[in-house]
Amino acid sequence: MLFILSIFSVSVAAGGYADKPTAQASELSKKYVMADESAKPSVLQDFDHLARDNPDNVNVIRSYTSILSSRGEYEKAISLLEPVNKARNNPSLLLQECMLKDRINDGDAACYKHVISLSERSGSENMDYLMALFFTDDGRFEAEMKKLAASNPSLSRDFVIFDQDKRQLLLSLYP
Incomplete structure (x- = not known):
């Protein structure tokens, strides 16, 4: 708790x-x-x-x-x-909404793409941005993960969550 x-x-x-x-x-x-x-x-x-x-x-x-x-x-x-x-236009709250909708099987890629767009416009290319890239199978995911790891090495251990498939990841966050 x-x-x-x-x-x-x-x-x-x-x-x-x-x-x-x-x-x-x-x-x-x-x-x-x-x-x-x-x-x-x-x-x-x-x-x-x-x-x-x-x-x-x-x-x-x-x-x-x-x-x-x-x-x-x-x-x-x-x-x-x-x-x-x-x-x-809060990418973090929007990501939470996207993932919750996905969790109840009511999600769509457009929601995550909106998170990506908001993040890029605000320069907030962080873990939320990476998560949205992951859920849309965006080709930039691997490169952005390496870039984020280089700029913030302490996040590297958090990247193990991406070893799961999308559904497993959702279920681990929202059981």
Whole structure:
């Protein structure tokens, strides 16, 4: 469970949180991870209210949808991600939406290609970009993986996830 918190914790600005909803999302994430099963529904209800009150706050949506995804509530996570992704151009959140749709067999390559396009336009050729290349069987995948490994050697150990086929990778991220 602590893994969920470490993966899905929200960004912290120097000296504190960027805003109050982000701080609340961080606290709810911690509370969820530490809660026993009987207390989790209450935390999720609080998170749901926070997300509905702050539909444009990327940190709140990312945290909540990550917890929902970890619980297998893929459709609900998608329903929260779609409006945010229509209003914003956030490659990371869009990749999450693409992968969740793919997980429930409702994905398409165009979604991943949009992630690639957004990443290239913003110069964010990172692990999310590489993941989108992988899921579209893009011919640039191997070269971009080598380039990313050269610029950030600590990521090299993360590349073992690409030893799996696409379905196995999705199932490992979203069981």
